[in-house]
Amino acid sequence: SQTIHQWPATLVQPVGSPLSLECTVEGTSNPNLYWYRQAAGRGLQLLFYSVGIGQISSEVPQNLSASRPQDRQFILSSKKLLLSDSGFYLCAWVTGQGHYGYTFGSGTRLTVV
Amino acid sequence: AQKVTQAQTEISVVEKEDVTLDCVYETRDTTYYLFWYKQPPSGELVFLIRRNSFDEQNEISGRYSWNFQKSTSSFNFTITASQVVDSAVYFCALSETGRGAQKLVFGQGTRLTINP
Numbered sequence: 337s338q339t340i341h342q343w344p345a346t347l348v349q350p351v352g353s354p355l356s357l358e359c360t361v362e363g364t365s366n367p368n369l370y371w372y373r374q375a376a377g378r379g380l381q382l383l384f385y386s387v388g389i390g391q392i393s394s395e396v397p398q399n400l401s402a403s404r405p406q407d408r409q410f411i412l413s414s415k416k417l418l419l420s421d422s423g424f425y426l427c428a429w430v431t432g433q434g435h436y437g438y439t440f441g442s443g444t445r446l447t448v449v
Numbered sequence: 450a451q452k453v454t455q456a457q458t459e460i461s462v463v464e465k466e467d468v469t470l471d472c473v474y475e476t477r478d479t480t481y482y483l484f485w486y487k488q489p490p491s492g493e494l495v496f497l498i499r500r501n502s503f504d505e506q507n508e509i510s511g512r513y514s515w516n517f518q519k520s521t522s523s524f525n526f527t528i529t530a531s532q533v534v535d536s537a538v539y540f541c542a543l544s545e546t547g548r549g550a551q552k553l554v555f556g557q558g559t560r561l562t563i564n565p
Contacts, residue, residue, distance in 0.1 A: 368551065379557040380540065395552075424492055430551065437484060438553055440494040 338363035342427045342441030349448055355400075355414040357444050359427030362408065367429040369410040370438070371402055374424040386410060422448045451476045451545045455556035462531055463564050470526040470559045472541030478502075482544040483517065483524045484553065489537045497539075500524065531563045 340361045349355060361367055371383045382395045384402035392402050399418050403411045410427060427441040452475040462468050474483065485497040498508065500517050508515045512532075516525045528535055541556045 370552070372555075380555040382552055382554075385552060426494065428494075428553075437496045437499050439496075440486075443492045445492070 338439065340427060340429055340439055340441045342444060344444060345442065346445045347447070349417050349446065351419055351448055352416045355412070355417050355421070355446070357412040357425055357427075357446075359410045359412075359441055360408055361429045364408070364429070364431055366407060367431050369404065370428040370430075371410065371412050372426045372428060372440075374426065376423065380426065384412070417448045419448050422446055451478070451481075451543050451554045453541050453543050453554055453556035455539075455541055455559050457559045458557070459560045459562070461562040461564060464533055465530050467527060467529050468531050468561065468563075470528075470539050470541075470561065472524045472526065472556060474522050474524065474541070474543045476522075476543060476545070478545075484542040484544070485515065485524075485526050486540045486542065487537045488540065488558070494540070497526075528561075533563045533565055536561060536563045 342359045368385060368387050370385045372380045373383050374380050383400060384395065385393050386404040389404055389407055392404060399421060400412060400414050412425060414421060423446060425444045425446060428438040430438045454473045455471065457471055460468060481502045483500045487495040487497055498515055500515065505517050505519055512529045514527045524541060526539065538558045538560045540558045542553045545552045545554050
């Protein structure tokens with residue numbers, strides 16, 4: 337079966353510390369992978385997407401970066417967190433053209449203090 | 450660029466009432482897909498429905514129904530006989546093509562509270 341794993345579920349980090357969020361999918365190959373962020377009380381904003389290993393597209397300028405070292409692994413990183421990086425981060429995957437709906441992970445709630 | 454507008458930020462109704470969540474979209478694509486997702490308090494996004502731009506038939510699934518009208522660029526969602534378990538944030542989304550990958554553009558969401 338196709339599943340998506342995202343961890344950790346919650347994270348509290350001090351300002352200026354590094355960040356690494358990991359997302360892995362199972363049961364599929366060559367998926368398109370996405371990182372979305374949801375700020376408190378707001379909608380979902382697409383941060384990065386990847387159509388293949390080593391291929392990263394950034395949607396908005398920010399303090400974050402993404403990498404895809406393996407086909408089914410997508411990592412969101414930061415060298416130095418800002419308060420404004422707080423939010424709910426969701427990983428998603430889709431195969432093909434994505435018209436059959438995206439599957440989202442359970443999310444990571446990041447609080448930068 | 451594509452855009453999705455959910456004008457209703459919050460809606461609060463009493464259980465068993467019917468409630469409609471509005472969604473208006475903008476796109477220049479002739480082929481596109483529309484989605485609704487539910488986000489319960491736990492945070493995960495639950496897929497509810499997908500509709501392609503060539504299929505304007507309304508859809509009903511139990512207490513849920515969707516009204517797609519291309520003439521007004523709207524894709525509204527109605528819950529009949531609402532229940533407390535329907536309380537959640539609901540997102541409307543539009544698929545967008547860009548640089549080899551489909552991307553979902555979300556509305557800001559409507560927080561629905563069903564009071565007992």
